[in-house]
Amino acid sequence: MINKKVKNVQEALKGVKDNMTLMLGGFGLCGIPENAILELVNLNVKDVTCISNNAGVDDFGLGLLLQNKQIKKMISSYVGENDEFERQMLSGELEVELTPQGTLAEKCRAAQAGFPAFYTPAGYGTEVAEGKETREFVGKMYVLEPAFKADFAFVKAWKGDAAGNLVFKGTSRNFNPNMCGAAKITVVEVEELVEVGALDPNHIHIPGIFVQRIFQGTNYEKRIEQRTVRQKK
């Protein structure tokens, strides 16, 4: 067993610097690496490029880095819940690259799996395809999209062990597994760090080989964006 465990978030984020490209898991506020984001605020690294499906809300998630003006560029599929984001984007302070969600996921998977680029039909004929190579296969048009290149991936898992094996819960899985191994260094925070051997080898979502550092996360808020319920009759 190759030990990936680090003491805490400070140790986990060693080496993060200005101008780096960072991947962050999560969909909306679901499954975001809360501990890593707070530490990025503490470190106050500047001019980072963030690859993340969404940009958080004004006072949580990646919104905290936006408030702190740490982000130079966002690569996302949907950024619609964040006023500060809109302000920075419209004023030109923030560079934004909007990417179809499936393309975003596959650009992560391609980086993880060693594919330099892939052809997807998403975005063909739209401004997303502008300046990109397009090509026909069997009567349908596709756009060539390159794999992401990133320095760090910050991932949130439900359970994990010191070997870096991960298990995710519900829809907090989302982009997290796809980002593992998609950056030079993958840093995982878990709600529960379990003993090596406690996870069923058949049910490990991400084998430890895709992970460089893992730590026990703390104080998860797990904020709900759209609490929607029905009443018991």
Place this chain on the structure above:
Amino acid sequence: MINKKVKNVQEALKGVKDNMTLMLGGFGLCGIPENAILELVNLNVKDVTCISNNAGVDDFGLGLLLQNKQIKKMISSYVGENDEFERQMLSGELEVELTPQGTLAEKCRAAQAGFPAFYTPAGYGTEVAEGKETREFVGKMYVLEPAFKADFAFVKAWKGDAAGNLVFKGTSRNFNPNMCGAAKITVVEVEELVEVGALDPNHIHIPGIFVQRIFQGTNYEKRIEQRTVRQKK
């Protein structure tokens, strides 16, 4: 819940015809769809193309179809355990397309995921790349490989439910999940058909959407090719 359950192997293989292209899961004899293979022998369909990592042994697995001269063409990565295979290949009766194992897996995944083709470094500069498009990305050469097109995929899972959700065990997983949804019709046989709701939604390896038919398999032999053991001291 959309019900994919069929009564038996006969119902599961309805529509299989001569000249079709069939995908079959398994690595060696591990995780092969034993019931489907026996029924293919019963049906005596001829001139089929089989996509499968290996070709079985002389008297088990795909070897049975070879003995019966049902296979026109094999697409595999390794076929070295089968004398009848070698005989048919060297005599020209059997067409063989040898494909690197990772390329074979990804050609399945591309079919499953709607990618028309992909670039892989495997086989560049070798006879596998002959006649294929090659291309450089960031100083490295890649070969363009098309997704598979198949009529039926025959998959063996450990557990499954009527919704088509699947769980695999150990290394009998191998190509099986990658072939689900990679053919027009995916037929799954399981060692244990469980109640819908019995599988943990977090630990389903293949969601039912990739499966068209599922049935309770019978009489699994699960032959071991290379029984290798050590003695207790």
Place this chain on the structure above:
Amino acid sequence: MALDKNGIAKRIAQEVQDGFYVNLGIGIPTLVANYVREDIEVEFQSENGVLGMGPFPFDGEEDADIINAGKQTITTMPGASFFDSATSFAMIRGKHVDLTILGAMEVAENGDIANWKIPDKMVKGMGGAMDLVASAENIIVAMMHSNKRGESKILKQCSLPLTGVGCVTKVVTNLAFLEVKNNAFHLLERAPGVSVEEIQKATEGTLVVHGDIPEMMI
């Protein structure tokens, strides 16, 4: 009388067939789930990573880790499964989802759709919409026939940045059920009490009216 949002959802629900996997977009499409016949088997996929969505949770039973693509808390049905984003879009791109229902700002008679951006005004992003429309073979658009200023959204050509080209096959609006083919909107049904003339007037794109147009049965 023109349909309200629930009326549009009701009509679309009739297009959902037994055995369909369905992806519902945010807004009116989400309402469709409420009106699907109970005697058929349907599973709802949400692109953030769940298949087999159920109703919203009871108050107090919501789980921050189980949401839909609209970020709403949800429940799951027996037989549900969770998966990662790449797998979710494998389902979509691989044409395993049978029906996609989504909203639009504009639809054109060639099947083009625009629903993600108003330049210099609203730039929220396309989310999964571009993947969905580029791959789905069966797309129903749920939308209002005209915007708040009374201008038609059923157009000869989209004016807003496109989400996808030539992909929309059916449109259900507050006024009509339209099929998109051969570079025209073919009027299939009228909303109850709405005349062909009203629909014609509200439609900027080419409208084909063939024979008697029945009223929707809702």
Place this chain on the structure above:
Amino acid sequence: MALDKNGIAKRIAQEVQDGFYVNLGIGIPTLVANYVREDIEVEFQSENGVLGMGPFPFDGEEDADIINAGKQTITTMPGASFFDSATSFAMIRGKHVDLTILGAMEVAENGDIANWKIPDKMVKGMGGAMDLVASAENIIVAMMHSNKRGESKILKQCSLPLTGVGCVTKVVTNLAFLEVKNNAFHLLERAPGVSVEEIQKATEGTLVVHGDIPEMMI
């Protein structure tokens, strides 16, 4: 004295470093696992879908569903995981495996390797070898220096169909430890009791001998 297979495996085992994920090919490479230092952390990956392989099972405890790429029954270590073939090659193609050890029929001074086919004679297939050699940055080849007829397998140019081009970095044979760079085999170590002259004689490719060549420490 020239090394036997276990000797080759022992020397290669010294190249396995702490924290390495290692893929072992069939044959001599499989033996390497027996000689890795016990005070370092190493995990073995097998391309059929397992990470964290352990020793062979005790008699009677073998499981048909748990095998390695050589189809041998195996066990797993704590922290092991199983996965599908596409994920397995994601590990390999994505350069997550640190070291690949495999056999060869021929190696050339430009790093080409041939190990999968003898035309009209042996056509078993390449298995995962082409993926491994195309992606791994750290490849050690375990092989005999010459074939049974005494002909060198350490060549100027491969004569058999290639498995990969310009990919081999190190070769350990029964006679020598060679580094492949700048279109030549650089002699790093001699097998115990084997002279530089013997190695030179058995090597058809360009052999660079720089200074005193130490004996392997085995």
